Amino acid sequence: MRDANPPYGTIAFDCDSTLSTIEGIDALAAARSGSASAGLAQEIAALTERAMEGQVAVEEVYGQRLALLRPTRADLETLGALYVERRLPHAEHLVAALRFLKKRVAIVSGGLLQPVLVLARHLGIDEREVHAVEAFLDRDGRYVGYDEEAPCTQSGGKLAVARELSRADRGGGVVFVGDGITDLEAAPAVRRFVAFGGVVRRAAVFDAALVSSDAGDLAALLPLLLAPDEIEHLATAGGHEVLLHASRPQHR
Numbered sequence: 001m002r003d004a005n006p007p008y009g010t011i012a013f014d015c016d017s018t019l020s021t022i023e024g025i026d027a028l029a030a031a032r033s034g035s036a037s038a039g040l041a042q043e044i045a046a047l048t049e050r051a052m053e054g055q056v057a058v059e060e061v062y063g064q065r066l067a068l069l070r071p072t073r074a075d076l077e078t079l080g081a082l083y084v085e086r087r088l089p090h091a092e093h094l095v096a097a098l099r100f101l102k103k104r105v106a107i108v109s110g111g112l113l114q115p116v117l118v119l120a121r122h123l124g125i126d127e128r129e130v131h132a133v134e135a136f137l138d139r140d141g142r143y144v145g146y147d148e149e150a151p152c153t154q155s156g157g158k159l160a161v162a163r164e165l166s167r168a169d170r171g172g173g174v175v176f177v178g179d180g181i182t183d184l185e186a187a188p189a190v191r192r193f194v195a196f197g198g199v200v201r202r203a204a205v206f207d208a209a210l211v212s213s214d215a216g217d218l219a220a221l222l223p224l225l226l227a228p229d230e231i232e233h234l235a236t237a238g239g240h241e242v243l244l245h246a247s248r249p250q251h252r
Contacts, residue, residue: 003210004191006227009171011098012162012190014178015109015116015132017199019123019218021086023048024111025065028079044068054181054204057155058110066135066146071112073141080118087119088198090219093243095123097234101226104169105129108161110152110182131161158182162189175225184208194224219246 016023026048029041047061071079098105106129109116113132120130133150137143151157158178166174166189173191176183184205187193195202195209198216206212213220222231222243234240 001187001193001208001210002191003193004173006175006192006225007172007230008103008175008191008225009169010104010106010165010174011225012106012108012165012174012176012186014176014180014183014196015083015107015111015119017052017179018177018183018196019087019091019107020083020119021088021199022082023052024079024083024115025069025071027082027086028071028075029069031078031082040068052180052182052200053202058152058157058182059154062110062133062153063146063148066143070143071135072143073137076112076114076135076137077118079112080115083115083119084122087122089217090243090246092123093240093246094218094221095125097222097240097243098225099124100237100240101230101233103171104165106131106165108152108158108165108176108178108183108186109133110157112146152182155182156185158186159189162186166190177221177225179205181205192224194221196221217246219243222247 013019026045029044044065047065050056051058051061095105105125107120109132111132113134116132117127117130133153134147136145151160162176175192176186176190177194177196179196179200192211193209195205195212197214201214
């Protein structure tokens with residue numbers, strides 16, 4: 001694995017357990033009430049964890065989890081609100097600073113597109129920079145399937161998206177921030193991979209990564225994503241005091 005210091009032109013984030021503290025499908029299953037739903041939630045969470053730890057390929061469990069859950073339009077709306085409610089501290093401040101510096105900010109996620117877009121809008125990330133998996137619904141809002149061609153439903157899918165981002169970048173390359181094995185797969189296509197453990201610290205990902213953060217506040221990523229002169233520019237420009245204050249080590 002390689003690592004190159006900033007500056008970068010593109011900053012890509014995973015969504016689940018990175019921008020937000022939840023694993024979307026797991027949280028949605030857990031939100032359903034009743035004893036049967038409790039068992040379903042445990043089954044889905046176990047499948048998710050096996051994929052995130054690299055014990056099984058993501059394509060082996062992706063469709064299986066959705067077939068078990070069958071999320072409705074109302075479920076997707078609920079999940080979008082949960083993503084926003086459970087976002088990590090200073091998420092919107094970090095995105096605002098990156099956009100102020102003219103960075104391309106993207107979300108690359110195996111999560112469902114509709115709720116991930118809700119979080120993206122809240123954080124100020126362009127919808128065109130969201131790479132996730134669309135759930136297909138009928139006229140009545142019932143689940144009928146998902147986009148099986150979406151890259152992030154497959155092993156190596158995030159690598160493919162990262163390569164596309166890298167080819168399009170003209171500002172210093174891509175840095176990718178994520179918590180799972182599927183995120184780590186993107187590392188060969190980017191200039192820096194940051195293993196994120198602020199929600200769940202996955203040993204296999206941290207062991208492989210050259211750069212990591214286990215702080216539960218996204219402000220702590222600032223010195224990993226920006227060059228010193230870029231951070232100084234934020235300080236002199238004004239308007240980013242909250243983020244800069246929170247990024248200092250004594251406040252983590």
